């Protein structure tokens with residue numbers, strides 16, 4: 037069976053207009069701009085207003101991606117939304133996006149792999165396209181992390197932000213654009229070091245869970261830090277080995293935007309110059325699944341990423357999960 041090539045035909049992103057700076061946070065928790073900048077690299081983040089749901093950001097990013105792809109919503113065969121902050125548990129946010137766009141021929145599902153979700157979703161979309169099952173797949177990664185953040189916990193609330201990124205993937209028989217390699221991983225043994233304990237079927241919402249702030253993210257920062265560097269490095273090496281390439285062959289690497297110190301360690305392990313590693317976390321903080329999707333769309337929009345270039349993307353997140361891919365853009 038001949039596999040079809042996959043091109044990322046259009047990208048888009050959407051972030052709320054409301055900016056919350058480190059100084060703003062230092063008014064509500066015991067922290068400082070200096071601490072947050074030096075420990076994380078984050079300067080500000082976008083926080084959605086109360087009336088904005090995940091699907092609102094997802095739809096805005098998706099519309100831009102469709103527009104740039106030159107396709108109509110009716111051309112889309114499948115919509116995958118990757119998120120840990122869906123509008124609601126059911127229906128899937130992908131259904132809400134489909135309805136708003138008028139993508140009436142599209143199948144729909146959500147995919148949850150925390151901060152690894154965008155690369156996981158790209159790999160799924162790519163399978164459908166490569167086999168010829170679908171021709172156009174819309175992948176959206178969208179998060180409103182502010183709704184599951186404990187705003188009284190200084191060790192986590194300074195890290196996260198809201199936003200969405202989208203990509204339209206299409207089958208192609210021309211040109212050199214295609215995914216070169218993927219690597220996905222996970223280990224549920226570490227489920228406890230980054231999770232949201234309540235709100236699922238094991239611990240549904242109750243007065244007790246609300247009082248104990250169990251509907252917000254809990255994290256062992258130093259443990260997650262160590263795993264992040266190790267797993268992103270491992271994942272990038274896997275995709276390079278699978279492709280028979282060196283890190284010096286890559287034009288740009290988009291790492292998950294969690295912490296500048298994690299990105300710096302990764303950059304050194306991979307022996308990459310600074311200008312080959314894209315960083316935008318100073319503006320948005322960690323937007324989980326949306327982080328790489330937003331960065332990819334920004335790179336395309338700014339003209340920094342052009343057709344024919346080799347892009348590496350790598351990530352890690354709750355689960356734990358981790359993933360990487362190489363894309364000939």
Ligand SMILES: CC(C)(COP(=O)(O)OP(=O)(O)OC[C@H]1O[C@@H](n2cnc3c(N)ncnc32)[C@H](O)[C@@H]1OP(=O)(O)O)[C@@H](O)C(=O)NCCC(=O)NCCS
Nearest residue numbers: 066067068071075151190191194257258260261294295353
């Ligand atoms: C969270 C993180 C920035 C903390 O940095 P760190 O250097 O590991 O700091 P520690 O957790 O060891 O805490 C050091 C001190 O700073 C304090 N601290 C934590 N958050 C603080 C804040 N926002 N402002 C000021 N002080 C803070 C701690 O209370 C601790 O104080 P203590 O020594 O008196 O107990 C870092 O661990 C990290 O980025 N981890 C990965 C997180 C991540 O990427 N999560 C998302 C995964 S997708």
